Amino acid sequence: MLRVAVVRFPGSNCDFDTLHSAQRAGTEAYFVWHRDTDLRGADFVLLPGGFSYGDYLRSGAIARFSPIMSAVQRHAEAGGPVLGICNGFQILCEAGMLPGALMRNARLTFASRPVSIRVEQTDTAFTNQYQEGAILRMPVASGDGRFVADSETLRRLETERRIVVRYVRPDGSAANGENPNGSVHDIAGICNTRGNIVGLMPHPDRASDPALGPAHGAGFFTSMLTWDHVAKGAR
């Protein structure tokens, strides 16, 4: 069975949703604490949403120095897949494992509502179960969700097709900037060049069990079962 480590930081609050989603997909998922130094043989690592360290200084800025993050970095450098959801995405950017940064929402409000996103890159450890162009509906819940990057980084993200999911209107048409937080190019999630590290602001963990509504996010977790990460490590 696939071993999936869900990292808990002080202030994580989507840890159980993420664990449940991974278990529901048929993996052996378990928690690791931020002070642990060992991922206990994890094939996949998930960084859940929340407010690690109270978002002190900047969202994700302190969590990146947690002891467990050295193990997460080694795992990723060896080609091991890592998914950061919401605060997990912020941590990955702060740690330099993904480019760019997440800033205060353009309208200053905490955005907590369902959004529509389009899957644009399916060759990743967490989106290979979706069709390219699929429109998914799932919640965002963040105050610092506005993705920014310099123009060279944005150009690379676009040309290398590393924008994994993008905010769209509910009918699937382009949002043209009318997204929940003011993210540049309507970016909701990105990946690294190898496709093994993925981060996104919307919450697939809150849309993965049909008991709670449409399970559009379940594919992020079932994709782990069909990702040959040893072969993909050389991508």
Added chain:
Amino acid sequence: MSYRVHVRVVPRAGLLDPQGQAVEHALSALGFQEAGSVRIGKAIELEVRARSREEAEQAARRMCEKLLANPVTEDYSLEVEA
């Protein structure tokens, strides 16, 4: 020796600063039409143990680059008290 260091961190020019905009609108609503280009950042104060002022400044600069400021979105400046 211990040196008192004042660090100022502000959102990089050109990046949208919605907090600055909101405060600018509030100032304008209060009648301060003369206020503009408001940017909101952080002030961080710390004591740095070092053998000289230069050494304290270099250490503080490394702290800014590693943690206190985000190199993607923020600029910093610092001042070391004599």
